[in-house]
Amino acid sequence: MKWVKEWYLSDIILLALVGIFFGAIFMGTNYLYDVLTAALTPVGLSGLANEILLGLWCMPGMLAGYLIRLKGSATLGELLAATVEMFFGGQWGIATLISGIVQGFGSELGYIVTLYKRYDWVGLTASAITTTLVTFGWDLARNGYFKLQLWLLLLYLVIRFISMFVFGGLLTKAITDLLDRSHVLKSTHNN
Amino acid sequence: MNPSMKLALLFVVALEISFTTIVSLNVALIIIALIYLLFKRTRLKTLGWLLLVPLLPAIGLWSTQYINGTGDKTLMAWVLFTRIYAFVFTGATFTLTTNILQLADSLEQNWHLPAKFAYGVLAAYNLIPKIKHEVEIIRAAGRMRGQTLSFWSPQLYFKAILVSINWSQNLAQAMRSHGFVEDAPRTHYRQITLRRRDWAILIGGIVLLQVGVFIIPWY
Known part of the structure; x- marks a missing residue:
């Protein structure tokens, strides 16, 4: 149970709070998703709305991995965000929870392949790549992507990676730069 | 069930x-x-x-x-x-x-989820109305200085994370001062x-x- 011992109560609350805060900020993007979906449905490309915004929804996991440098923090961060979303206003029920685990593990994998040592653009880019691949693998089954024509599949994959890179890479990097400059992270893990 | x-x-x-x-x-x-x-x-x-x-x-x-x-x-x-x-x-x-x-009670009592996970998440969950309000405050504070903070602004997330760090430490302290001990056995009401x-x-x-x-x- 050494892994459990490494976590402090404040870390757990922090991850949950960050997840909820981000969820509250994302609420403003729901209308964007609806408008995009409605506009793209007649041409059969409604998935693009999901692809464009998915990077945003994966940010809590990637940031959690950066904020709290413990094994499993990215997975836990995204899972906690999903759990809260499931109970609070999320109509997708258990599917939210599964997506949360998949997205969280995707982000975690980026930190795993960089051996939990690269908390810079390398780690974040790795995380963006692995999150894209893992979530896409899941959508092959869940959203029936494996039945789509190849050009559309590739288009979705490319746009998903761009979204992951812009939100999970560039935006997350901008946030972590602000955090680094303010020196708040050192004080978060010694109470 | x-x-x-x-x-x-x-x-x-x-x-x-x-x-x-x-x-x-x-x-x-x-x-x-x-x-x-x-x-x-x-x-x-x-x-x-x-x-x-x-x-x-x-x-x-x-x-x-x-x-x-x-x-x-x-x-x-x-x-x-x-x-x-x-x-x-x-x-x-x-x-x-x-x-x-x-769910938290069940996971803790039936499946031995460590109490700090169960109660930590509950503590954060109960702050949801306050969190929504805080996001509005951060946005309003930005607007007063002529900054429009949207979902692509790093400052918005940065401020949210600062508040989260602050609140998480306050909440953890509050729970400890009410007798919550991490990794200690508990009885259940x-x-x-x-x-x-x-x-x-x-x-x-x-x-x-x-x-x-x-x-x-x-x-």
Whole structure:
């Protein structure tokens, strides 16, 4: 149970709070998703709305991995965000929870392949790549992507990676730069 | 039913229907979930909302397969359309009848989830109204200085994280000062029992699902 011992109560609350805060900020993007979906449905490309915004929804996991440098923090961060979303206003029920685990593990994998040592653009880019691949693998089954024509599949994959890179890479990097400059992270893990 | 067992059963259902392409099975699950919800006296307005909200994404998935799919396009379009509703309705049998407190209690008492995870998340969960308000405050403070903070502004997230760090330490301190000790054994005021019946429903449910997936020759 050494892994459990490494976590402090404040870390757990922090991850949950960050997840909820981000969820509250994302609420403003729901209308964007609806408008995009409605506009793209007649041409059969409604998935693009999901692809464009998915990077945003994966940010809590990637940031959690950066904020709290413990094994499993990215997975836990995204899972906690999903759990809260499931109970609070999320109509997708258990599917939210599964997506949360998949997205969280995707982000975690980026930190795993960089051996939990690269908390810079390398780690974040790795995380963006692995999150894209893992979530896409899941959508092959869940959203029936494996039945789509190849050009559309590739288009979705490319746009998903761009979204992951812009939100999970560039935006997350901008946030972590602000955090680094303010020196708040050192004080978060010694109470 | 025991909350964590219910969650486990629905988790298996959601996972399995993600990999099957049987329209009738999805519809059967929706009907079972609907009966359960009516039995639990869910308000009709809530049920109507559950029908309405997934409609747009469901039509989106349908048209994607119908226009740009390969193979049996019509089948896959309807599989995905009904799958979305199966997710929503089976999920609702959990979220509309169970709250996060019951789930946290059950996971802690029945499955030995460390108390700090259960209560830590609950502490944060109860701050949701305050968090929504805080986001408004951060945005208003930005506007006063002529900055419009949107979902692509790093400053918005940065400030949210600063508040989270602050609150998480305050909350942890508050819990400790009320006698919460991490990794210490606890007694429980709200008892959640795990009965044999819960196991029976879980195993029976999973077996029944396999019958639906592999044995019944759905058309």
